[in-house]
Amino acid sequence: MFRSHVLVCGGTGCTSSGSAQIIESLEKEIKKHCLDKEVCVVKTGCHGLCALGPIVIVYPEGAFYSMVSVDDVPEIVAEHLVKGRIVTRLLYQETVKEDGFTPIVDTDFYRKQHRVALRNCGVINPENIEEYIGTRGYEALGKVLKEMTPDDVIQLILDSGLRGRGGAGFPTGLKWKFASGNRGNVQKYVCCNADEGDPGAFMDRSVLEGDPHVVLEAMTIAGYAIGASQGYIYVRAEYPIAVERLNIAIGQAREYGLLGKNIFDSGFDFDIELRLGAGAFVCGEETALMTSIEGNRGEPRPRPPFPAVKGLFESPTILNNVETWANIPQIILNGPEWFASMGTEKSKGTKVFALGGKINNTGLVEIPMGTTLRTVIEEIGGGIPNGKKFKAAQTGGPSGGCIPAEHFDVEIDYDNLIAIGSMMGSGGLIVMDEDNCMVDIAKFFLEFTVDESCGKCTPCRIGTKRMWEILDKITKGKGTLEDLDKLEELAYYIKDNALCGLGQTAPNPVLSTLRYFRDEYVAHVVDKKCPAGVCKDLLSFKIDPEKCKGCTKCAKNCPVGAISGEKKEAHEIDTSKCIKCGVCYDNCKFDAIYKV
Amino acid sequence: MKSLEELKAIREKMQGQVGFRDEGDDGIRVVVGMATCGIAAGARPVLTTLSDKVQEKGLDKVKVVQTGCIGLCKYEPIVEVIEPGKEKVTYVHMTPDKAIEIIDKHLVRGQVVSEYTLDMK
Numbered sequence: 001m002f003r004s005h006v007l008v009c010g011g012t013g014c015t016s017s018g019s020a021q022i023i024e025s026l027e028k029e030i031k032k033h034c035l036d037k038e039v040c041v042v043k044t045g046c047h048g049l050c051a052l053g054p055i056v057i058v059y060p061e062g063a064f065y066s067m068v069s070v071d072d073v074p075e076i077v078a079e080h081l082v083k084g085r086i087v088t089r090l091l092y093q094e095t096v097k098e099d100g101f102t103p104i105v106d107t108d109f110y111r112k113q114h115r116v117a118l119r120n121c122g123v124i125n126p127e128n129i130e131e132y133i134g135t136r137g138y139e140a141l142g143k144v145l146k147e148m149t150p151d152d153v154i155q156l157i158l159d160s161g162l163r164g165r166g167g168a169g170f171p172t173g174l175k176w177k178f179a180s181g182n183r184g185n186v187q188k189y190v191c192c193n194a195d196e197g198d199p200g201a202f203m204d205r206s207v208l209e210g211d212p213h214v215v216l217e218a219m220t221i222a223g224y225a226i227g228a229s230q231g232y233i234y235v236r237a238e239y240p241i242a243v244e245r246l247n248i249a250i251g252q253a254r255e256y257g258l259l260g261k262n263i264f265d266s267g268f269d270f271d272i273e274l275r276l277g278a279g280a281f282v283c284g285e286e287t288a289l290m291t292s293i294e295g296n297r298g299e300p301r302p303r304p305p306f307p308a309v310k311g312l313f314e315s316p317t318i319l320n321n322v323e324t325w326a327n328i329p330q331i332i333l334n335g336p337e338w339f340a341s342m343g344t345e346k347s348k349g350t351k352v353f354a355l356g357g358k359i360n361n362t363g364l365v366e367i368p369m370g371t372t373l374r375t376v377i378e379e380i381g382g383g384i385p386n387g388k389k390f391k392a393a394q395t396g397g398p399s400g401g402c403i404p405a406e407h408f409d410v411e412i413d414y415d416n417l418i419a420i421g422s423m424m425g426s427g428g429l430i431v432m433d434e435d436n437c438m439v440d441i442a443k444f445f446l447e448f449t450v451d452e453s454c455g456k457c458t459p460c461r462i463g464t465k466r467m468w469e470i471l472d473k474i475t476k477g478k479g480t481l482e483d484l485d486k487l488e489e490l491a492y493y494i495k496d497n498a499l500c501g502l503g504q505t506a507p508n509p510v511l512s513t514l515r516y517f518r519d520e521y522v523a524h525v526v527d528k529k530c531p532a533g534v535c536k537d538l539l540s541f542k543i544d545p546e547k548c549k550g551c552t553k554c555a556k557n558c559p560v561g562a563i564s565g566e567k568k569e570a571h572e573i574d575t576s577k578c579i580k581c582g583v584c585y586d587n588c589k590f591d592a593i594y595k596v
Numbered sequence: 597m598k599s600l601e602e603l604k605a606i607r608e609k610m611q612g613q614v615g616f617r618d619e620g621d622d623g624i625r626v627v628v629g630m631a632t633c634g635i636a637a638g639a640r641p642v643l644t645t646l647s648d649k650v651q652e653k654g655l656d657k658v659k660v661v662q663t664g665c666i667g668l669c670k671y672e673p674i675v676e677v678i679e680p681g682k683e684k685v686t687y688v689h690m691t692p693d694k695a696i697e698i699i700d701k702h703l704v705r706g707q708v709v710s711e712y713t714l715d716m717k
Contacts, residue, residue, distance in 0.1 A: 003643060005613075037644075083630050084663050084664060131613070134607055134610025139607070265599065
């Protein structure tokens with residue numbers, strides 16, 4: 001037994017900033033001080049505060065150390081673990097108090113969160129099935145197999161009001177019900193969509209990395225509910241840590257008899273295999289995903305027939321997203337009323353958001369549905385850096401839209417977001433401030449869809465490309481007002497005619513920015529100006545002779561020699577040579593360079 | 597594994613370990629002085645004994661933590677028991693055996709072992 005547990009985040013964010021070396025060094029230092037029988041080092045999943053990684057937490061005190069480097073390790077061991085003295089300089093600033101520190105759960109970032117899907121992330125060792133069992137893992141599966149009929153399970157999920165967390169928000173229980181007929185007589189499949197492709201969204205990765213067994217348990221429960229014996233997890237090959245931990249988890253679950261034949265002596269058989277995706281965005285679309293599992297090129301097919309009728313290998317199939325699965329065991333253990341008590345009337349439970357862009361606390365947060373955008377950005381997210389003004393939040397990735405400041409107090413749920421022209425999507429939330437150009441943002445997302453369009457249907461393959469070309473024209477100052485009308489017409493045409501969800505939602509970023517930021521489009525077209533100073537063709541850099549001290553820094557840094565001037569005298573930029581790289585603007589100590 | 601009992605056995609075995617990472621600070625804190633003076637006087641075995649026994653007995657409201665020198669070096673090893681709403685109890689000249697006594701009497705049954713407290717010296 002250990003008197004102290006040192007938890008080190010092993011999520012992708014912290015791993016890329018060196019947490020593996022920290023673990024190695026901790027183990028070495030602990031051994032050096034002969035504490036290896038007293039103190040254990042545990043590699044966990046993501047804590048959510050990725051901006052402050054690598055993160056190390058020492059229990060029982062609960063000291064939350066942030067931005068730890070390998071060089072800090074000897075001090076943590078010698079001071080905290082040997083002598084019991086907290087290393088205050090490494091504590092997460094928000095937790096520091098005059099006479100010690102506050103628990104991490106009392107900080108702004110965590111206080112308003114409610115962790116259901118992420119409950120084990122950052123708490124347990126994901127590579128140890130017994131730690132998962134220690135937090136009531138596989139208890140829901142036991143309860144389902146021993147005490148409930150398959151129809152009971154489906155009814156319970158229906159009663160909870162759980163809706164799919166992958167984007168569209170289809171009621172999960174209903175999906176299961178559609179696939180539940182003819183149990184025992186036909187082959188059926190249960191699939192997990194772990195092909196998380198939205199730029200900026202990484203909650204599925206975190207669940208797989210931090211709590212892989214929850215997905216296995218939930219899929220097995222669904223297998224029992226619909227009468228399937230085989231499951232597939234379709235996960236991106238770009239998530240190597242998630243793939244590794246899933247493989248470990250599947251191996252352990254088989255070893256403990258929680259996957260395989262006759263689970264809990266109930267006569268029910270279920271097994272799960274992984275399928276690695278090669279990184280095509282369209283494979284996150286359910287029919288394309290199943291086509292890819294079948295071994296074919298990942299292209300969508302028309303619906304109906306829906307997967308519940310004719311899915312993988314032409315058999316009835318249910319397909320849910322990782323975060324949806326992560327809610328299932330908790331709903332079974334705590335009851336549908338518990339789950340339905342959180343959230344809004346039509347959107348129950350919690351939702352995980354990946355905060356990114358112009359926000360202080362970049363990371364993962366799980367909040368009850370119905371929390372306002374203001375709470376998420378200002379309180380949990382810690383606001384916008386450098387005192388800049390909030391302009392818009394982008395939700396739903398390339399399928400979603402922008403929410404402007406006027407809707408800052410909207411309660412986030414599926415229906416409210418649709419009503420204001422965006423969507424929940426998988427939960428990426430990218431914050432933009434006054435320095436972001438909305439036309440440029442729309443162009444960025446469209447560039448992504450053009451790149452990722454599978455090419456099967458014309459509206460998506462050609463239509464999105466034409467839209468991108470119009471946007472490109474506008475950002476170069478060559479657009480006309482008719483182009484804006486054409487853009488809109490094309491957008492609605494693609495929405496109505498594309499084959500799959502990717503194409504049908506691809507115009508959303510353009511439509512929502514046209515709706516809320518039309519004045520910015522008009523400024524690009526009519527005044528030939530980019531108000532945010534992003535579109536390079538529409539701006540030039542100038543030096544304010546009053547502020548310029550003649551330090552020559554800009555002239556030295558300019559890659560094309562466009563800046564001239566005598567020492568200690570005002571400099572000048574030759575606009576015919578300037579390539580608008582912005583190096584001078586970023587480096588001027590006297591704020592003498594401005595954009596026009 | 598074929599039965600719910602087997603699952604339960606693993607859960608109970610692991611609960612102490614995972615519950616150890618609880619964030620709440622509303623329970624009893626047992627603080628062991630672990631400065632140079634404490635360590636020299638033998639505080640380390642006292643600390644590990646307390647920590648092991650608390651986990652063994654599943655006392656999930658009790659946290660065993662370390663602290664630095666509190667200035668009473670000649671009384672080390674010192675163990676303080678801090679319970680919300682009650683006066684702090686300071687035990688002095690602790691040994692692993694005395695620590696076990698404190699767990700059984702003070703932490704489990706709520707009886708202060710007054711023969712080891714500071715005010716008796």
